[in-house]
Amino acid sequence: MLRSMYSGVSGMRAFQTKLDVIGNNIANVNTVGFKGGRVMFKDILSQSVAGVTAPEEGVQGGTNAKQIGLGVAIAAIDTIHTAGSAMTTNVPTDVRIDGDGFFAVRANDEQAVPYLTRAGNFTLDANRQLVTADGYFVLAEGGEPIILDEGVTSFSIAQDGTIISINADGTAEATDFKIGVVKVTNPSGLEKVGGNMYRVTPNANIDEIEVGAANNAETGTGAIIAGQLEMSNVDLTSEFTEMIVAQRGFQANSRIITTSDEILQEVVNLKR
Numbered sequence: 001m002l003r004s005m006y007s008g009v010s011g012m013r014a015f016q017t018k019l020d021v022i023g024n025n026i027a028n029v030n031t032v033g034f035k036g037g038r039v040m041f042k043d044i045l046s047q048s049v050a051g052v053t054a055p056e057e058g059v060q061g062g063t064n065a066k067q068i069g070l071g072v073a074i075a076a077i078d079t080i081h082t083a084g085s086a087m088t089t090n091v092p093t094d095v096r097i098d099g100d101g102f103f104a105v106r107a108n109d110e111q112a113v114p115y116l117t118r119a120g121n122f123t124l125d126a127n128r129q130l131v132t133a134d135g136y137f138v139l140a141e142g143g144e145p146i147i148l149d150e151g152v153t154s155f156s157i158a159q160d161g162t163i164i165s166i167n168a169d170g171t172a173e174a175t176d177f178k179i180g181v182v183k184v185t186n187p188s189g190l191e192k193v194g195g196n197m198y199r200v201t202p203n204a205n206i207d208e209i210e211v212g213a214a215n216n217a218e219t220g221t222g223a224i225i226a227g228q229l230e231m232s233n234v235d236l237t238s239e240f241t242e243m244i245v246a247q248r249g250f251q252a253n254s255r256i257i258t259t260s261d262e263i264l265q266e267v268v269n270l271k272r
Contacts, residue, residue, distance in 0.1 A: 005260035010071030011253030014041055017074055018246045025234045033119030033196050034232040035079050042075035081187040084233040095120035095157055096230040099222020101181035104211045105136040114139055116182055118230055119196035134195055141178040143211045157226040161214040180211035181221040
């Protein structure tokens with residue numbers, strides 16, 4: 001009886017966490033480069049009432065164990081790194097990765113390991129540096145910041161990340177900068193740090209990350225598409241469906257607690 005009450009409590013906590021994740025997904029349905037999360041459940045260790053007995057031929061048959069589950073727990077909160085839909089903006093500094101990989105950004109020169117992001121809404125600051133909306137430096141292949149020359153009046157970005165400058169005399173030439181892309185072995189192992197950025201963890205990549213080239217068949221990095229942004233991969237239809245399931249699961253577990261409380265009340269009333 002008390003086991004059922006604590007099982008109901010564990011279920012309510014689990015579904016509350018699921019609702020928290022769903023709420024965050026829905027809140028970021030229009031966030032550039034956002035990757036939605038999901039909650040996976042697992043059962044808690046079961047209590048054995050009776051053990052297993054082996055069968056003996058001609059003597060007795062075998063019996064199965066009798067076990068009572070003790071509730072549910074959170075197995076994992078995964079980040080789903082499927083590609084989001086493309087939104088065309090025609091802004092030269094807006095880019096998206098068509099395939100695998102992340103942009104590398106860092107706050108300053110003292111930051112050894114860069115942050116990773118899929119949000120490509122970049123801008124040029126007053127020093128002609130390519131930066132994120134929060135002022136983080138966008139890194140080129142090799143790990144250095146991207147700084148355009150003063151003579152560049154406009155530019156375009158090729159699929160391999162090469163920045164092609166257009167000079168004042170109208171001539172176009174490839175610069176020495178290529179927007180770098182980082183390939184991570186286990187993207188789900190990255191840690192979210194806010195601002196559409198991820199921090200590299202030991203479970204995301206064992207070796208030190210390298211800011212490499214885009215559209216590279218050897219490393220598996222995707223191509224860079226200029227004038228487009230990758231939107232959130234959150235599907236509202238699925239999220240609202242999961243919200244209904246989580247709400248009903250929360251209500252069902254609360255009913256377990258209510259029923260257990262009523263039975264306890266009946267036990268107390270036996271004294272009267």
